[in-house]
Amino acid sequence: GDSVTQMEGPVTLSEEAFLTINCTYTATGYPSLFWYVQYPGEGLQLLLKATKADDKGSNKGFEATYRKETTSFHLEKGSVQVSDSAVYFCAFKGDAGGTSYGKLTFGQGTILTVHP
Amino acid sequence: GAGVSQSPSNKVTEKGKDVELRCDPISGHTALYWYRQRLGQGLEFLIYFQGNSAPDKSGLPSDRFSAERTGESVSTLTIQRTQQEDSAVYLCASSLRGTGAYEQYFGPGTRLTVT
DSSP, X not given: OOEEEEOOXXXXXXTTOOEEEOEEEEOSSXXXXXXXXXXXXXXXXXXXXXXXXXXXXXXXXXXXXXXTTTTBOOEEESSOOGGGOEEEEEEXXXXXXXXXBTSEEEOOOEEEEEEO | OOOOEEEXXXXXXXXXXXXXXXXXXXXTOOEEEEEEEOTTSOEEEEEEEETTSOOBOTTOOSTTEEXXXXXXXXXXXXXXXXXXXXXXXXXXXXXXXXXXTOOOEEOOOEEEEEO
16 A cells, blocks of 8 residues: 655764655655654644655755655755754655545654754 | 644543544635644544545544534544544644645644543
């Protein structure tokens, strides 16, 4: 069935380090892909998205590229900050006709901690 | 403007009791979603309302779970005869439309503890 597999955490980095959080998905058709972030004590919020193959979503220095051939949407940031410490969720929304149409299917989340 | 609101923020109930959770979506959003987040896990889809269409109930884990939505407004999620495995954070989200890649805006959640 449809699913998202995320890199297991927790991930601990020093400030200014390079970040990659891997995400792959299993879905039919051409889903839209998302990264959501949950900062400590806050609600879930959209970080970035991509809606078609080879699209790159970007926000707050984070980037992710929709790779149809590898069904991946890895999250990257060149230089992390302490304020990036949060839980990151990869998700997809299926297209019309698919079993995941309309709703988001989430990965299990990756906890990121950035130390000064 | 106001975001998605949920009430109560916390609910502690005894096993076997019924609970009702409420969600107020963003005004004008036609799509409304309920998800469940168990400790240390990702979000699990429960149910999706889109306008006046029949809801997608495919994620409801058992017939103890039900949800209603009044038009394009408030929604309530009801869990009957609660069990300990129902303990989780229940999140509501709304979006302008259910189709396409419209952003889902999440509420702060209701933390349910079944003792």
